Amino acid sequence: MSDDNKTIEMEVLRYRPEQDREPFFQTYEVPFEDDWSVLQGLQYIKDDLDSSLSFRWSCRMAICGSCGMMIDGVPKLGCRTFLRNYHSGKLRVEALEHFPIERDLVIVVDDFMEKLARIKPYLIPKQVRKLEQGEYLQTPGQLEQYRQFSTCINCMLCYAACPQYGLNSGFTGPGILALMHRYNADSRDGGRDQRMELGHSDEGVWGCAAVAYCSEVCPKEVDPANAINQNKMGSAIDYFLRFVRPRGATG
């Protein structure tokens, strides 16, 4: 049942670099309906109350990964979080933690994009097939090995959740390491050695302190903590085996 006169106070972090010396909170009184997401609340503000507010969004259905924000201190997708759950209190909306703010709720994603490229997030075929040889086949069992890790939408909520990334942004971070695992675990892929040069380092899986908050906040059940843990095991085995492996062999 919707109650037509419901309103909620949205406290939004503002920062416009050309005029604000530092970020501050601005409160808006937003009328809403039961099926309104936080993103819709922000859109209401922009359309009807204050057109200067900036935030990112696109799909409105938890697919594009662009509407990540801190909602009452927890990293969440604005389009998948409902205002009714915060009624009848206040609701605080901030830019994703651990990233520089570009403007209002918009963060600078350069660090993430640069790291994403580093793990070569694409198939590096084990054996290159010619067109006439047909497609790269895979059994359902082989697909299961990585399917969960392939559903990441790059929303960066896990980065806002990760205390290690917050303390040291040199750490590659949960989402991208999960994606690295997604390709490493793909039966068609042969690029593990190329990716694991980074994976084996302190900036790779060993930068993780197994806090696992990343997996809790992930809206797609990717479970990056699990991906990292599996790779710690793999990396540790590799660490010790390289002393007994003949030169030039890979594993």
Next chain:
Amino acid sequence: MKRSNEPVFWSLFGAGGMLSALIGAALVFVTGIGVPLALLLSPDLMQYQNMLAFTQHWLGKLVIFAVIALFLWHATLRILLLLHDFGFRTGIGTKFIGNGLALLCTLAAAYLLLALGS
């Protein structure tokens, strides 16, 4: 990109964690509650002669060594991680002290166990 040396410490940490999860609680009960209070266990169980015999058997030495050394390595990394999580800078120095202590105690345990003879 430099390969991390963390696997060494992480493996010891993992082994210690596994061991403490398996027998830690039981050990606390036996050595701290059961035997001293004669609760479910005979107070004679840990008498000097018994314990000496235990340490003089190679299997006993191995068990004691594993418990002391692995628990220590586990605790060291756990403490370092905690310090790090609480925002203390755990650079080379802290790691050196922590792991150095664990190494020292590991060597001491090995030496003392061997010195007890068989």
